[in-house]
Amino acid sequence: MKRLTHSLLTATPGTRRDVVSEHYGPAQYTRKVYIQACLHADETPAMLVASELRQRLLALEAAGRLAAQVVLVPVANPAGLAQFVMGAPSGRFELGSGRNYNRDFPFPLEAIVQRVEGQLTDDPAHNLKVVRVAWQQSLEAITPRDEMASLQRQLMLLACDAELVLDLHCSREAVMHLYTSEWSWAQVEPLARYIGSQATLLSVDSQALSFDEALSLIWWRLRERLQGQYPIPLGNACVTVEHRGQRDVDADLACQDADAIIAALVHAGFISGEPEALPELLWPATPLAGSEQFIAPMGGVLVHRVALGAQVSPGQAMFDLVDPLSGEVTTVHSATAGVLYMRRDVRFVRPGDPLGRVTGHVPVRTGKLLSA
Ligand SMILES: [Zn+2]
Known part of the structure; x- marks a missing residue:
């Protein structure tokens, strides 16, 4: 495992915050999985799941079973994690501006369209690579105006070339549930089964530009823009996993969830091994609009x-x-x-x-x- 530190734009003189990413598996890779926890920083169950994932990924890496690079960011929002109001954690909104940390992620559609001009062909695999490079360059070209914008840009940079993205959250009081796009659902469904999701909410564009949505919608919009000209694959599957409620911080549940995520990665071939039998889907996916x-x-x-x-x-x-x-x-x-x-x-x-x-x-x- 290689640990990288990404410094955020300094908010105030004398302070510094870093996003730390852990990179498991082959350095040269064609497939990549990105997992982050606690973008809403007061959603502690997700952090415990990330901690459990680390142990499993270290063991899998040592056993030579990682067929893809897996990037884990256990603390996706160090700025929000530092926010307490009169003793109570407050990590959903940036206190200085009231902005929700998981809304309005950068969506450089026009910049990507301009950068890929003249490079696309009839080969979707080639176009996939071209778009990923253009996307990364477009994100790098953004000058973040504040710490939160630099955090959002950094997280996108870490995730934009991943084939599968898991954004681990939790809700207020909740059962295990998922949010994903309609076109990601086929790839996400095994995870829904292994993790025992009791509800899955599907949308095309919820108009939130949440992390998972900004990542997957870019491909959808590119495909619309270039329809009839070039074949554009849907380059990733993204899902927000709601690990029950904020107080559901429990060692057994965290182990269970981490095992389920690993099982889903084995099922998709990111990790070698015999896939576990798929359990029943507890509840069908339904429209978020419903x-x-x-x-x-x-x-x-x-x-x-x-x-x-x-x-x-x-x-x-x-x-x-x-x-x-x-x-x-x-x-x-x-x-x-x-x-x-x-x-x-x-x-x-x-x-x-x-x-x-x-x-x-x-x-x-x-x-x-x-x-x-
Ligand atoms: Zn959340």
């Missing part, structure tokens, strides 16, 4: 009425909001049939606060499909 996102109509004490992972029916009572002054109870009902895959952790709400989400088979939402 998930029902519940919002508090009033303030009050939140009482959950449905267990995480439960299958709910249209009309089912989901959440009670209790007005502590009058005792009046307002109940929020589901309009959807699906699985309650995540719900709110803080038990007091204001009007407009999110309460939870249920998968749905029929797209009902448009525009921005993810929260800010």
Whole structure:
């Protein structure tokens, strides 16, 4: 394993932050896997999974079983990890600007189109290489305006030539679930089975430009732009893995998740060995636009009425909001049939606060499909 240190743009005089990447397997490679944890820095379960992955990757490398380069970034957001407010970790948003660390990643589509001009052929494998080089050069040409932009650019640079990208997160209170693109799903499905995903949310463009989306959507948009001229492959599969809820930091769960990720890499041939039998898929993938996102109509004490992972029916009572002054109870009902895959952790709400989400088979939402 080779450990590399990537310095970020210095935020304030006298400080320095680095992204550390660990590179396993052959230095000369044709296939690459990229795995990062805790882009939202207060999502600790993902960090523990990364730690477990390190042990497994070291052993696999020593055994000569890595058929691809595997890059692991166990702390993807050292800036967010340093943010505490009155003792509580706060890693989802950059406190100085309020920006979500996992939104609006660089998307240099026009720069790539310009750089590949005159280099593309009828050979998709050749075009894959040309686009990857152009993408890397386009990212390197960006001058980051602040520390967060330099962090986002650095993470993209580490991931943009990977065939498979895993972005390890967690939610508030949640069951294991995944976000991926419609065209990545076929490659991600074995992971969903091994890791026991209870919900998978698919989209083409959620308009978030989250890390996984910015990486996979570039190929989709390039293909649209160059349609009929050159064959452009979909160069990667990207997935955001939600390792349950923020408090689900558990040694057994982390081992289980790390084993599942390794099993998926064996299944895809990134690691040599006999693939484990594929377990049942616990729940079919459904459109992100079909998930029902519940919002508090009033303030009050939140009482959950449905267990995480439960299958709910249209009309089912989901959440009670209790007005502590009058005792009046307002109940929020589901309009959807699906699985309650995540719900709110803080038990007091204001009007407009999110309460939870249920998968749905029929797209009902448009525009921005993810929260800010
Ligand atoms: Zn997250």
